[in-house]
Amino acid sequence: MMKRDIFQAIADPTRRAILVLVATNALTPNAIADQFNTTRQAVSKHIKILNECELLEEKKVGREIYYQLKIDKMKEIDKWLAQFKEIWESRFNQLDQVLMNLKSKENEI
Amino acid sequence: MKSNLLMNFTVDKENSTVKVKREFNASLDNVWSAWTEPEILDQWWAPAPWKAKTKSMEFKKGGRRLYAMVGPQGEEHWAIADFTSITPKSNFKYLDAFSDSEGNLNKDFPRSDWNVNFSEQGDSTIVDIAIKHENLSDLEKIIEMGFKEGFTIAMEGLDEIFATRAK
Numbered sequence: 001m002m003k004r005d006i007f008q009a010i011a012d013p014t015r016r017a018i019l020v021l022v023a024t025n026a027l028t029p030n031a032i033a034d035q036f037n038t039t040r041q042a043v044s045k046h047i048k049i050l051n052e053c054e055l056l057e058e059k060k061v062g063r064e065i066y067y068q069l070k071i072d073k074m075k076e077i078d079k080w081l082a083q084f085k086e087i088w089e090s091r092f093n094q095l096d097q098v099l100m101n102l103k104s105k106e107n108e109i
Numbered sequence: 110m111k112s113n114l115l116m117n118f119t120v121d122k123e124n125s126t127v128k129v130k131r132e133f134n135a136s137l138d139n140v141w142s143a144w145t146e147p148e149i150l151d152q153w154w155a156p157a158p159w160k161a162k163t164k165s166m167e168f169k170k171g172g173r174r175l176y177a178m179v180g181p182q183g184e185e186h187w188a189i190a191d192f193t194s195i196t197p198k199s200n201f202k203y204l205d206a207f208s209d210s211e212g213n214l215n216k217d218f219p220r221s222d223w224n225v226n227f228s229e230q231g232d233s234t235i236v237d238i239a240i241k242h243e244n245l246s247d248l249e250k251i252i253e254m255g256f257k258e259g260f261t262i263a264m265e266g267l268d269e270i271f272a273t274r275a276k
Contacts, residue, residue: 087156088118092131094153096114098143099135106139 009053014038015046019055019069026059026066129238132230140234141198141227147174155179164210170195175212185210200226
């Protein structure tokens with residue numbers, strides 16, 4: 001199976017809402033499903049996707065499974081987003097320097 | 110010389126286009142040269158610590174630039190730019206692609222269509238770039254989330270949570 005795309009995972013509003021829920025508390029799939037107007041099946045599908053993306057931490061307490069947000073992974077996304085802009089900023093800062101050198105060469109002539 | 114040079118970074122989801130606009134404190138002639146002459150292009154195109162290395166470049170309509178992004182460990186990622194239109198000191202367009210060192214296209218990745226516009230504004234020069242993707246794949250998903258408004262705020266919220274938890 002192709003590894004799931006993490007950004008695809010968080011593109012869905014229900015999945016984002018689930019992430020916000022499990023960011024503060026470890027919750028069982030039932031407790032998560034209670035927060036939504038969709039079927040339990042639909043919610044469990046979302047949980048499965050988030051889990052496959054390694055965005056969730058699974059904890060077993062007795063017979064219940066609790067899900068919690070995996071913080072490292074979310075920070076990774078945050079970093080990744082910032083990189084887009086940073087690449088361009090870094091590139092342009094270098095270009096500023098190059099342009100300044102061109103200008104000083106012109107003045108020498 | 111760290112002035113407040115304009116920089117815009119936006120994404121037009123409907124057209125699968127990333128737009129980057131930047132002002133440069135330099136003449137149109139110099140900015141045009143920096144974008145179109147390989148010796149100058151190689152000095153800034155790769156964000157540090159990467160370096161750009163142009164193997165060949167024929168800057169004309171139908172011409173191609175074959176270059177590598179060279180990493181700190183010497184790893185090479187080859188890419189090409191096929192120039193589709195050039196209007197001197199005003200605009201050029203090209204199709205990019207990943208390739209090997211001989212310029213054979215890597216067909217696993219879609220190509221994107223670059224449109225680079227140059228205009229003078231007083232003493233400075235504005236470069237306006239539009240990068241149109243066949244599909245935005247990853248990037249599109251980020252926009253769907255309302256990257257700028259919604260997601261940044263959501264992330265700030267999460268940061269607070271991380272900070273509290275770390276205590």
